[in-house]
Amino acid sequence: MKPTPRELWRREQEACFWSGCKANIRNGDIMECHEIIGGSDRAKTILLPAFWLWLCREHHNQLSSRPSQESLIEQLAVKKWADPERYDPAKVIKMWRPNCTPELVREIVALVGREYRRIARDFA
Numbered sequence: 001m002k003p004t005p006r007e008l009w010r011r012e013q014e015a016c017f018w019s020g021c022k023a024n025i026r027n028g029d030i031m032e033c034h035e036i037i038g039g040s041d042r043a044k045t046i047l048l049p050a051f052w053l054w055l056c057r058e059h060h061n062q063l064s065s066r067p068s069q070e071s072l073i074e075q076l077a078v079k080k081w082a083d084p085e086r087y088d089p090a091k092v093i094k095m096w097r098p099n100c101t102p103e104l105v106r107e108i109v110a111l112v113g114r115e116y117r118r119i120a121r122d123f124a
């Protein structure tokens, strides 16, 4: 059977995306593929690379499948930091709040940018 895009992506990943985390599959750490939005949307988000985070078990266990706005911003900043090619915040935000206004999308993207700059400053 042909591997799925998610399986191919998994095979490319090594270190936990969470900034500052040293967990790495190469060191034998148990890693998980997390969807930023899960629950009843997981059947969709499991197919969409913008939603995937590669995390150690500890970081994976800290996240809910229905993130708060604060957690969503943090997770999007981690995605931008570790997997910029697949970073697509508008897609994620619209799945998170299907009726959200363009203003709210812009506001959240700006907050993600601020969190991203903090990560870049602290962990570069």
Ligand SMILES: [Zn+2]
Pocket: 016, 017, 018, 021, 022, 023, 055, 056, 057, 058, 059
């Ligand atoms: Zn971690």
